Amino acid sequence: xxxxxxxxxxxxxxxxxxxxxxxxxxxxxxxxxxxxxxxxxxxxxxxxxxxxxxxxxxxxxxxxxxxxxxxxxxxxxxxxxxxxxxxxxxxxxxxxxxxxxxxxxxxxxxxxxxxxxxxxxxxxxxxxxxxxxxxxxxxxxxxxxxxxxxxxxxxxxxxxxxxxxxxxxxxxxxxxxxxxxxxxxxxxxxxxxxxxxxxxxxxxxxxxxx
Numbered sequence: 001x002x003x004x005x006x007x008x009x010x011x012x013x014x015x016x017x018x019x020x021x022x023x024x025x026x027x028x029x030x031x032x033x034x035x036x037x038x039x040x041x042x043x044x045x046x047x048x049x050x051x052x053x054x055x056x057x058x059x060x061x062x063x064x065x066x067x068x069x070x071x072x073x074x075x076x077x078x079x080x081x082x083x084x085x086x087x088x089x090x091x092x093x094x095x096x097x098x099x100x101x102x103x104x105x106x107x108x109x110x111x112x113x114x115x116x117x118x119x120x121x122x123x124x125x126x127x128x129x130x131x132x133x134x135x136x137x138x139x140x141x142x143x144x145x146x147x148x149x150x151x152x153x154x155x156x157x158x159x160x161x162x163x164x165x166x167x168x169x170x171x172x173x174x175x176x177x178x179x180x181x182x183x184x185x186x187x188x189x190x191x192x193x194x195x196x197x198x199x200x201x202x203x204x205x206x207x208x209x210x
Contacts, residue, residue, distance in 0.1 A: 005030060005108040005204060006126045008116040010168070010176065013160035014138030014153070016193040017131035020186075021112045023197035028204065033103055034112040041095040052092050093171055113164070117181060118172040127207070129200055130182040133189035 007024060011017020018034060025032035042049035097119045103109055104120055111120075117128040133141075135154065142153035168176035179185055184203060186196045 004125045006104050006120060006123060007110045007129060007200065007204075008120060008126060009110065009112045009129045009131060010117060010182070011112065011131040012133060012138065012177075013157050013164065014142040015131045015133040016141065016188045016196070018112055019193045020129075020131055020188070020196045020200070021110045023194060024200055025110045027197065027201055028108065031103065031107060031109040032112075033100070033109060033116075037096050037099055037114060038092075040099045041092055044099065045091065045095055047088070047091070051088060115168055115171050118168075118174060127184070127200070127203065128182045130177060130179075130185045131188055131196060132177070132185065133187055137189035 005028060007021070007030070009017050009021045011020075021034065022032060024030065038052050039049060041047070042052050045052075093115075096114050100111060100114065100116050100119050104111075104123055117126070120126050135157065138157055139150045139153040142148070142156055143150045146153065146156070148156070165176040168174070174181055184200060186199055188196050191199065
């Protein structure tokens with residue numbers, strides 16, 4: 001564990017996972033990757049960044065329709081399609097997957113979202129973290145950040161959690177938020193974002209001592 005530290009952070013909407021990642025990256029001098037991956041994908045592909053932003057952590061309407069009618073054979077996985085047939089969502093996923101691997105090979109990093117835990121599952125020294133919190137804590141946080149009522153914040157939480165779960169479940173064939181997929185699951189409603197970063201830090205130090 002002394003050679004390279006890779007931390008992937010999956011997070012419920014409003015749980016503060018992005019902030020946890022930033023705190024951890026600062027503490028351990030790790031490269032931090034979140035929405036910056038979209039900019040790198042745009043540079044690599046030549047696709048307009050605004051187009052990629054709209055597709056970020058989302059799945060195609062065709063896939064959502066497949067869920068509704070219960071026919072998953074209607075929409076093949078991205079890896080079975082040619083680049084010319086792929087919807088922009090799938091192109092972005094593949095681009096980001098390549099970039100995530102490239103950045104992981106460059107050195108110690110923190111990745112937030114983008115199925116990084118799955119993409120880097122064959123890499124050594126990967127610590128997979130899931131950040132969550134109770135709905136009340138998340139609603140208060142989103143209400144403060146977005147300047148909306150707590151009721152509206154709850155609606156945003158429901159929509160974004162569902163979107164993230166659909167994205168993760170589709171591209172990985174795993175279950176978003178299932179404990180088997182992670183090394184650590186931390187409740188920021190109980191310990192806060194700073195506390196969560198400290199817990200991950202202690203976990204890193206423990207592994208480094210071995």
